[in-house]
Amino acid sequence: DKTYDIRKIGGDKIALLGIFIAALLIARIIVVSKSALVLSEPIKLTQAGLSVSMPAGNGWKSEKQWNHHENSFSLSSGFALGPGRPTAWARCRYLLAAETTTPQMRFEQMASEIDGVIIKTDWMQVDTLAIDWALIEKPQTPLSFIFGTAKLPNNHQLDIEVRQIMGDAEMAERTFKRIVKTLSFKDN
Structure with missing residues (x-):
């Protein structure tokens, strides 16, 4: 038994x-x-010959059109787990008159602004654009920041940023690369 x-x-x-x-x-x-990343339809900046898709849906809230600022156009998207501040944020900026600095200098400047450390750098070729990018992290915090930049004709420039405060640098990098892969640029 x-x-x-x-x-x-x-x-x-x-x-x-x-x-x-x-x-x-x-x-x-x-x-x-x-948590699957859903991207918007391409959002065009017609006068620049540029379009990009931004994170939208599954918690992401995206602007539907480019916003004009003094010397640039920008497009952003935020991810919030609740009603508070976003925990992840993505932004594209089209600069009409860019400083003539190297990507490495820009990365160092961005790292300095957040008291961060450059973890890695790389580049991607998409359409006619070569995008240099860096993963920047702030020590002792869950902040990960990916900053990419591409030189364009006529001293114009495209910057792409993804920041997140959830301690998931891989998510930030995946989001950045998905945005970059949707870029389309035709010089006007």
Whole structure:
């Protein structure tokens, strides 16, 4: 009788373990589907021959058009887990008159502004654009910041930034690369 009871108890534990594993898998599927990055349709800056898609949906709120500022146009998108301040933010800026500095100097300037450290640099070629970028992190904080820049004709420049304060640099990099891959530029 005791052998039978031990097998029955062992079977119950295995069944509970199976249910627990199934629940974890279902939770993982739900989290992945809810956190999938959805991008907007391309948003055009017609006078510059530029278009880009920004994060929109699944918690992201995106502007629908470029906003004109003094010497630039910008487009941004924010991600908020609740009604408070965004925990992630993406922005594209088209500068009409850019400073003539190297990408590395820009990266160092950005890192200095947030008391951050450049973790890595790289570049991407998309359409006719070469985008140099850097991952910058602020020590002792969950802030990760990716800043990319591309020189354009006529001393114009395109900057792309993704900042997040959730301690997930990989998410920031994935978001940055997805935005960059949607860029389209035709010199007017």
